[in-house]
């Protein structure tokens with residue numbers, strides 16, 4: 001939340017220079033408050049796990065958030081029960097007449113397919129197009145970041161020589177970016193993917209900025225200069241044991257798996273990995289909700305019907 005202090009207090013200039021959000025009296029007086037309308041388009045097979053992880057982060061905010069869970073109507077989920085989807089989920093066509101303050105699109109285990117082979121690709125393209133005029137800010141996670149960058153900006157997906165798998169240290173590229181407010185100079189994030197996005201395609205696009213990256217894992221946070229689209233290549237939402245679960249799963253399937261990097265204490269898979277990314281994850285989501293959604297979205301959000 002912003003701090004409201006008198007315009008003439010010396011701290012105001014100092015804090016503004018440090019990328020701290022300071023609100024002046026006139027804006028504070030005029031600010032109307034209502035619950036935020038956020039949808040999560042959940043493309044993960046393990047929907048209940050992902051719901052919980054994302055809601056935990058969205059819930060850590062003083063803002064009231066009204067959450068709608070969405071699943072793609074053009075895909076029949078094998079791993080989530082129809083009963084769960086019927087009880088708790090909607091599809092895009094049921095909500096597309098209303099605008100959203102924020103939209104989160106999750107990862108999906110389809111990164112090694114061509115985008116066009118994904119069963120819900122046409123539907124996702126429709127949602128991406130709609131989001132440009134009907135959502136204040138959209139956050140795309142992992143595969144959704146690759147898909148969004150490809151759809152909106154033609155950024156190519158690139159196969160990695162080996163899976164980017166582990167918990168990596170990251171640094172920020174720019175000061176005075178609202179999404180990065182309060183970030184430590186070095187912070188940690190899990191990555192778990194076989195593909196990356198083309199740096200060349202991103203760097204040559206003046207509408208895109210690389211906000212944070214990792215020497216080992218590459219680009220992490222990419223955003224449009226207007227903040228309407230955020231692309232997150234890692235999984236800050238993961239639970240402490242998510243990477244272990246993926247590692248054990250793949251070993252059980254008989255795959256040759258390298259240990260997740262910088263994860264198990266002393267690289268011993270019998271030891272419990274500590275979560276060293278939780279503070280970062282909470283800050284990323286609360287900064288997004290506050291500065292890219294709440295402070296930007298209009299109070300009267302729905303289109304006026306004459």
Ligand SMILES: CC(=O)SCCNC(=O)CCNC(=O)[C@H](O)C(C)(C)COP(=O)(O)OP(=O)(O)OC[C@H]1O[C@@H](n2cnc3c(N)ncnc32)[C@H](O)[C@@H]1OP(=O)(O)O
Pocket residue numbers: 043044045046075076077078079080106107108109110111117118119120141142143144192193194249
């Ligand atoms: C790069 C990222 O974004 S990382 C995020 C993805 N990570 C994860 O999903 C981790 C958890 N998932 C898993 O471990 C596995 O997917 C499991 C255990 C749930 C299931 O794996 P498998 O049995 O090998 O594969 P299965 O045949 O059930 O298909 C898995 C999923 O792939 C996706 N998928 C596969 N083919 C397609 C396709 N043509 N189009 C769209 N989705 C597809 C679906 O999401 C499918 O699950 P769903 O039908 O329940 O949505």
Ligand SMILES: N[C@@H](CCO)C(=O)O
Pocket residue numbers: 108109110111192193194246
């Ligand atoms: N995080 C994913 C990567 C593959 O999409 C997994 O290992 O399940």
